[in-house]
Amino acid sequence: MSNRVFRITVRGSFDGLTDEQRAGLLAEAAQHDMLNATFTPEGHLTYDVAARPFFTFRFLAEGEAEEDILDATAHAELAAEAWLTERGYGFKRLTSQAQDLSLAPLGKRQRQAAARGNS
Template identity: 35%
Template sequence: MFRVTVRGAFEGLSDADRARLAAEPGLLGPAYTERGAFTCDRTMTAFSFRCQVPVEDDRDGEAEATARALAALAAHGFPHRVLRVAVTDLRAVKVRRRNRGEVRRG
């Protein structure tokens, strides 16, 4: 699984686009979903688009995940430009669990 965050700027959103962005359930929010979700400033100028991309092939890497996330972003149909893309391959993330008996000192 990949988590892709696209930072960008909307370009020329119409009033109808703004209304759809604000009203469509699940479209605004900080969650990573396969459909993708937006967080944006009050003026709906800048945005972050978070998308969770499943691994389709063991050889999939950042390039494939980026392409699929950008396709998901384009599918929403909002005029935009991409400023930056960050990809996290969750297969490479190591989870460190603290022992239950361990005492936290600080």
Template identity: 40%
Template sequence: MATEHTYRVIVRGTWDGLTEEARARLLAEADDHGLAQLRFTPEGSLAYDRSLTSFTYRYVIVSDAADGEELAAALAEEKAEQALRAAGLGHRGLRSSATDMDTMKVNRKRR
């Protein structure tokens, strides 16, 4: 049985070819997608600002540890691509970074 690890993945991209309708919708919802609302979730959490130049998704991905961070990043990019396509939002240049939470070392302050 393979060991599963939990990855936190940040997917970044830029808006591209947004329709006027999409721009208006994004601007109307901008306050709901600021940095304060950004969380790592399995469904993904979207953040952007009113300039509508770039965006960030944060995901929690659970996958086989043997597949590593590369697969977790690819899975998160695929989820972001699907969410953006379903919402009719034009974008380009998706890139991601993943952190394996099960191997991350936490330095605790000594008292």
């Protein structure tokens, strides 16, 4: 059985940040800029708390079956909650979205490469 790769996005908003917490997030904002967004096994956080209170975690996970995406999504949500809670950040409205990359449509170059390989 082949491994499947899952991309999981967990979104939410900070809630009830103190001035000190906001200042800490602003001080680390360059590390969490949207332009550096990437999917990682441990989760990558992006936000722009100077503009709005929203954040996004991006997780990369693997599984052997299509159903493994449910466990991977639950794990990502728990990891995001744990990260926020450990730092004392209040949050609300967590939502998640997951994509199984093995089911994603091929792009033009991928289709061309596959066609060359089958010729």
